[in-house]
Amino acid sequence: MAASHLEIYRALAKSNCGRCQLPSCLAFAAAAAAGQKLLADCPLLDEATKERLTATLHGRPEQELYKFVKDLSQLEQQVAALDFTVIAPRIGAAVKDGRLAIPSFGKAFEIDCQGRMRSECHVMPWVQYPLLAYAASSQHQLPTGAWIGFRDLPGGLDLHNLFCKRCELALKKLADAHPGLLHDLAELFQGEEAAGFEADTALILHPLPHFPILICWQAPEDGLESSLNILFDACCKVNLPIKAAFSLCIGLAQMFEKIALLHR
Ligand code: SF4
Numbered sequence: 001m002a003a004s005h006l007e008i009y010r011a012l013a014k015s016n017c018g019r020c021q022l023p024s025c026l027a028f029a030a031a032a033a034a035g036q037k038l039l040a041d042c043p044l045l046d047e048a049t050k051e052r053l054t055a056t057l058h059g060r061p062e063q064e065l066y067k068f069v070k071d072l073s074q075l076e077q078q079v080a081a082l083d084f085t086v087i088a089p090r091i092g093a094a095v096k097d098g099r100l101a102i103p104s105f106g107k108a109f110e111i112d113c114q115g116r117m118r119s120e121c122h123v124m125p126w127v128q129y130p131l132l133a134y135a136a137s138s139q140h141q142l143p144t145g146a147w148i149g150f151r152d153l154p155g156g157l158d159l160h161n162l163f164c165k166r167c168e169l170a171l172k173k174l175a176d177a178h179p180g181l182l183h184d185l186a187e188l189f190q191g192e193e194a195a196g197f198e199a200d201t202a203l204i205l206h207p208l209p210h211f212p213i214l215i216c217w218q219a220p221e222d223g224l225e226s227s228l229n230i231l232f233d234a235c236c237k238v239n240l241p242i243k244a245a246f247s248l249c250i251g252l253a254q255m256f257e258k259i260a261l262l263h264r
Contacts, residue, residue: 092209
């Protein structure tokens with residue numbers, strides 16, 4: 001049975017120190033139980049307790065991410081050691097008041113000289129992890145215009161089944177239930193509708209400056225089931241490690257789910 005927020009609360013230090021970016025331990029417990037915060041976001045929670053509670057929360061995308069983002073602070077330190085003025089032009093970012101500003105879906109996510117991130121949007125671990133990994137990536141390639149599947153990304157085969165279930169299937173259900181949703185998302189996130197694909201909707205989005213993805217949705221027709229595929233520009237092979245790409249797509253699916261709830 002999944003951990004309730006009270007079970008999580010009982011395990012917390014109850015200091016209300018705010019280091020998790022929430023005002024109280026109770027608020028953190030509710031957010032973690034709802035899958036909006038990682039247990040790893042509370043620096044006072046010991047490893048054994050995190051493992052125990054994470055096991056009971058297994059199945060929630062954010063908690064699955066826990067396995068990947070266990071050491072976000074290491075990634076923060078890695079990014080903090082970088083010369084922002086050198087990497088910004090290379091990765092399609094900018095330097096603003098000494099901070100590295102990476103555009104994502106039309107919003108700027110700024111990383112300071114200690115690797116900490118801030119944005120006008122709520123910074124969720126699923127976005128924090130890939131953004132830091134994107135900045136820390138030692139290699140970088142500009143978009144090529146050639147599209148490949150998730151399984152063609154280095155290491156993609158291992159996560160392919162999970163990617164299909166968590167990302168493609170989740171988005172397919174949304175697109176089936178809200179046929180106008182993808183067009184609205186294109187407008188909302190400065191996406192481009194792409195021509196030349198065998199799909200009712202082909203939409204290019206840029207979750208990161210040099211990380212274009214293509215979502216192709218085919219509506220159900222003549223008794224045939226709908227289909228939805230997410231493709232990646234070939235540059236994604238080098239611009240993001242596979243686990244960061246996976247977490248970015250999970251986060252994308254979650255964000256679209258939230259938008260779909262408001263969709264009429
Ligand atoms: S960081 Fe941990 S101890 Fe501090 S307020 Fe958040 S949940 Fe409570």
